[in-house]
Amino acid sequence: MKPQSMLFTIYGEYVRHYGGEIWVGSLTRLMGEFGLSEQAVRAAISRMLKQGWLVSRKVGNRGYYAMSPRGQKRLDEAAARIYRQDSQVWNGTWCMVSYNIPEERRQLRDQLRKELSWMGFGMLSTSTWISPNDLADRVREITVTYEITDYVEIFNCQHLGWSHPGDLVEKCWNIDEMNQAYQEFIEIYRPQYEDILQKIQNGQEIPDNYCFVEKTKLVHEYRKFLFIDPDFPKELLPDVWLAADADQLFQDYYTLLNPCANRFFDSVYEPCPLVEANEVNS
Incomplete structure (x- = not known):
């Protein structure tokens, strides 16, 4: 188990219910239960700080770490899907995302693909992704954050042919x-x-x-x-x-x-x- 991935689990399953913040000493002890060293935990924390998932503060000589607003939103999305309720009746509408991001901005293009995959989109073609769930607002937010609105189009649409919906899923x-x-x-x-x-x-x-x-x-x-x-x-x-x-x-x-x-x-x-x-x- 990778330390950074395990930190997401610890925060999502426990820390978020305890005010969202935890002392690094508590974190290292908890992670130690999985055989992870203090050095490995601190290195993972450092990476998550640089990536914008965590924020930190010092109180006296102790360091405390909490999820950033971005990280908290990711945890909320994950919790909603892990502990999901029964799905409502589907109205037949697909959320479709199409993009044409220049090669010089390929890092953002790759990041968008990761985000779409995380949200559960399937790739219809190289630059067109679909989901049976209404995720348009979430995609809008991501494209604004990454400043790629000029290269992305978002649709709520009906599938008119020719594949059967089940075949389209496959x-x-x-x-x-x-x-x-x-x-x-x-x-x-x-x-x-x-x-x-x-x-x-x-x-x-x-x-x-x-x-x-x-x-x-x-x-x-x-x-x-x-x-x-x-x-x-x-x-x-x-x-x-x-x-x-x-x-x-x-x-x-x-x-x-x-x-x-x-x-x-x-x-x-x-x-x-x-x-x-x-x-x-x-």
């Missing part, structure tokens, strides 16, 4: 790859869930730090589906679709581990003390 997304990923998730985590459930039912005590590690790894792995599954409306799902089974397993295992995992986080987390006006920001 054309733009790798459905077999998604199903295989869900199958692997189920094969890995169902035995773990059943083992822990049996131990608890038998009255066996499960250490809090073990639950913290396992729950965090569970969320960390499940979060990867954000990059491959756009959360298709039911009307577009294939006959064989394992996302619902994987999601139920995730919810059950998460519920089992959550209380003890949170208790361990509570024991390690140290909130920033109240400070006076002479607080030093960095």
